[in-house]
Amino acid sequence: MSLHTLWIFATAVFLxxxxxxxxxxxxxxxxxxxxxxxxxxxxxxxxLGLLSLLTASAVGLGALLHALPGVFDALRLAGAAYLLYLAVKAWRSPVAEDGTPVEWARPTASWQSLLRGGFAISISNPKAIIFAAAFLPQFIDPAKPQAPQFATLLAVFTVIEGFWYCIYATGGRAISRHLSRAGVKRAFNRITGGLFAGFGLSLLAWRAA
Structure with missing residues (x-):
């Protein structure tokens, strides 16, 4: 894998x-x-979900999906169901009149449940599956040892993906400072719920190429 190829991969992943x-x-x-x-x-x-998919691509994820198309559909439906669950949860999230969560609804999620939630969304995203199965292998030079190339691509992907996660999380904290009013917080919950529902319904309508 040439440096030019690596730069193309990094640019594509960044976007x-x-x-x-x-x-x-x-x-x-x-x-x-x-x-x-x-x-x-x-x-x-x-x-972790994305890296699991990318690692699986190194051992023939594309061949597996071609041989067992039901696996793709099962992941797609599971992801859609979870996103719709998050949509309902966000939409119905109660807010006190001063904009703070009511006592019984105060977030108490453990880090394990947060880890599982992120993994469930990531591992069941059809676009991520196709990226791992079809896009990533294009940057591997079959004439050279493949393990070091996969390791390099995974490292680049991890850094870029982690960077964007931090950007979005920082944006979330900035937004939270403006959610002290109940009406604004309720509107944010409804918008978030609507977006999750949109993503979930798009997965239900997804058809593998």
Whole structure:
């Protein structure tokens, strides 16, 4: 793999990763509700899911999906169901009149549940699956040892993806400072819920090429 090829990969990943999607929305919403520090567990879950898919591509993910197309559909439906669950949860999230969460709804999620939530969204995203199965292998030179090339691409991907996670989480904390009014907080919850629902419905309508 040449340096030129690596730069092309890095540029493509930078642009793709920065595009708003389920992962970024989830991390931003976690940061709004729980703070930047605790949202790092959600970041780790999302990143772990993506790295799992990318690693799987090294051992023939594309061949597996071609041989067992039902696996792709199962992941797609599971991801859609989870996103719709998050949509309902965000939409119905109660807010006290001073804009703070009511006592029974105060966020108490453990880092394990935040990790699992991020992983579930990430591992079931069809776009991420296709990226791992079809896009990543194009940057591997079959005439050279493949393991070092995969390791390099994974390292570059991790740094870029992690950078964008931090950007979105920081944005979430900035947004949270303006959510002290109940009406604004309620509107934010509805917008977030609507976006999650949109992503979930788009997964239900997704058809693998």
């Amino acid at each position: 793709l990763s920065g595009t708003p999607g389920p992962n970024m929305l989830h991390i931003m919403s976690r940061s709004v509700e729980l703070g930047f520090k605790r949202s790092m567990a959600a970041m780790a879950g999302c990143l």
